Amino acid sequence: xxxxxxxxxxxxxxxxxxxxxxxxxxxxxxxxxxxxxxxxxxxxxxxxxxxxxxxxxxxxxxxxxxxxxxxxxxxxxxxxxxxxxxxxxxxxxxxxxxxxxxxxxxxxxxxxxxxxxxxxxxxxxxxxxxxxxxxxxxxxxxxxxxxxxxxxxxxxxxxxxxxxxxxxxxxxxxxxxxxxxxxxxxxxxxxxxxxxxxxxxxxxxxxxxxxxxxxxxxxxxxxxxxxxxxxxxxxxxxxxxxxxxxxxxxxxxxxxxxxxxxxxxxxxxxxxxxxxxxxxxxxxxxxxxxxxxxxxxxxxxxxxxxxxxxxxxxxxxxxxxxxxxxxxxxxxxxxxxxxxxxxxxxxxxxxxxxxxxxxxxxxxxxxxxxxxxxxxxxxxxxxxxxxxxxxxxxxxxxxxxxxxxxxxxxxxxxxxxxxxxxxxxxxxxxxxxxxxxxxxxxxxxxxxxxxxxxxxxxxxxxxxx
Ligand SMILES: [Zn+2]
Numbered sequence: 001x002x003x004x005x006x007x008x009x010x011x012x013x014x015x016x017x018x019x020x021x022x023x024x025x026x027x028x029x030x031x032x033x034x035x036x037x038x039x040x041x042x043x044x045x046x047x048x049x050x051x052x053x054x055x056x057x058x059x060x061x062x063x064x065x066x067x068x069x070x071x072x073x074x075x076x077x078x079x080x081x082x083x084x085x086x087x088x089x090x091x092x093x094x095x096x097x098x099x100x101x102x103x104x105x106x107x108x109x110x111x112x113x114x115x116x117x118x119x120x121x122x123x124x125x126x127x128x129x130x131x132x133x134x135x136x137x138x139x140x141x142x143x144x145x146x147x148x149x150x151x152x153x154x155x156x157x158x159x160x161x162x163x164x165x166x167x168x169x170x171x172x173x174x175x176x177x178x179x180x181x182x183x184x185x186x187x188x189x190x191x192x193x194x195x196x197x198x199x200x201x202x203x204x205x206x207x208x209x210x211x212x213x214x215x216x217x218x219x220x221x222x223x224x225x226x227x228x229x230x231x232x233x234x235x236x237x238x239x240x241x242x243x244x245x246x247x248x249x250x251x252x253x254x255x256x257x258x259x260x261x262x263x264x265x266x267x268x269x270x271x272x273x274x275x276x277x278x279x280x281x282x283x284x285x286x287x288x289x290x291x292x293x294x295x296x297x298x299x300x301x302x303x304x305x306x307x308x309x310x311x312x313x314x315x316x317x318x319x320x321x322x323x324x325x326x327x328x329x330x331x332x333x334x335x336x337x338x339x340x341x342x343x344x345x346x347x348x349x350x351x352x353x354x355x356x357x358x359x360x361x362x363x364x365x366x367x368x369x370x371x372x373x374x375x376x377x378x379x380x381x382x383x384x385x386x387x388x389x390x391x392x393x394x395x396x397x398x399x400x401x402x403x404x405x406x407x408x409x410x411x412x413x414x415x416x417x418x419x420x421x422x423x424x425x426x427x428x429x430x431x432x433x434x435x436x437x438x439x440x441x442x443x444x445x446x447x448x449x450x451x452x453x454x455x456x457x458x459x460x461x462x463x464x465x
Pocket of ligand 1: 369371387
């Protein structure tokens with residue numbers, strides 16, 4: 001009997017909008033209100049910080065310093081509500097959600113900065129929030145309360161203050177879920193992206209648990225430069241080089257823009273209307289490339305997640321690789337990080353698993369036939385030739401087979417598996433578990449060749465959530 005459980009996930013639905021010019025002005029006014037609140041609150045936080053620092057240098061005691069300005073959203077909102085009559089006497093013209101959008105962004109930015117400084121946050125250091133400029137920032141406003149709904153015709157949405165907005169495409173997928181009661185709108189954001197307006201609904205969605213078509217099957221996916229992905233089944237997924245195809249158009253539009261009179265911060269020169277127009281065209285061309293790329297990735301990841309029970313990928317150091325400028329364009333183009341992100345949530349929706357081999361697993365240098373590990377393999381060598389068993393295979397196909405084999409060695413197959421310590425794992429979906437490769441069962445390292453980085457063959461396979 002098939003077990004079908006329901007689980008709640010956060011899912012976004014994004015639709016293009018057809019706004020009238022009056023509606024565009026209304027959205028821009030709301031986005032402007034968000035920016036005003038953000039900049040006012042940021043200035044206030046800075047002023048209080050500077051004031052306290054100055055008072056300390058005069059030797060004023062901690063108790064007598066100017067009172068701190070809280071960084072939480074409620075604290076910022078209280079300060080804004082007390083001041084809005086003076087700062088923005090026009091505030092009644094905009095939904096309070098507009099000001100909330102700006103204050104919420106600032107509260108999160110301040111928290112990220114503070115966490116980063118206190119080493120409570122992984123990743124690159126986060127700088128202190130900056131003021132938002134009308135010219136540089138993307139206009140956006142988010143609604144969390146009030147009348148947010150999709151009209152029964154599925155071609156219009158209703159948002160607070162902005163009223164009834166026409167959609168460019170049908171919202172039937174979301175409407176069906178809302179009508180069936182399997183989705184609830186948490187927030188709606190209107191923003192401009194690449195010269196077009198979008199509304200995106202963040203929803204809490206009840207999804208029925210599904211099973212992949214082949215729950216016991218494992219596929220290794222090697223992300224390459226020549227191909228977007230090479231599967232351990234031998235299938236080659238061509239690179240969606242939309243960026244290359246559109247490169248000539250992008251270059252031409254870039255030349256156009258560079259011949260126009262752009263802004264100059266040194267002299268304070270404003271950009272010309274023709275420069276603005278050329279840049280808008282360039283932006284639309286980039287947005288089209290991004291849309292095509294996203295579409296290609298979604299099709300691949302959906303297909304893999306629906307078919308295979310276990311998908312194994314490599315943990316690529318994408319930010320490290322992006323610093324290598326020659327590879328950078330290709331890697332950015334293929335959107336590795338996006339592929340990983342999509343596979344992670346789609347495998348969990350489909351009842352499968354995504355396993356990530358650690359960064360030091362020599363998937364390219366290991367022979368998928370006999371397990372011998374080469375000490376050196378130049379990136380230019382596109383074919384793997386084994387000197388021990390004589391295997392000759394495409395480099396990426398060899399790596400993909402090793403990744404698939406790694407999942408089988410460490411975890412067996414099927415939804416109920418044993419981890420490296422012999423414990424039963426019933427629901428491997430939600431909890432990331434590090435599984436050690438058992439010495440002796442490893443195929444790598446058997447021949448006595450030295451694994452790279454001086455590491456042993458205890459490679460970690462992590463099940464992503
Ligand atoms: Zn071999």
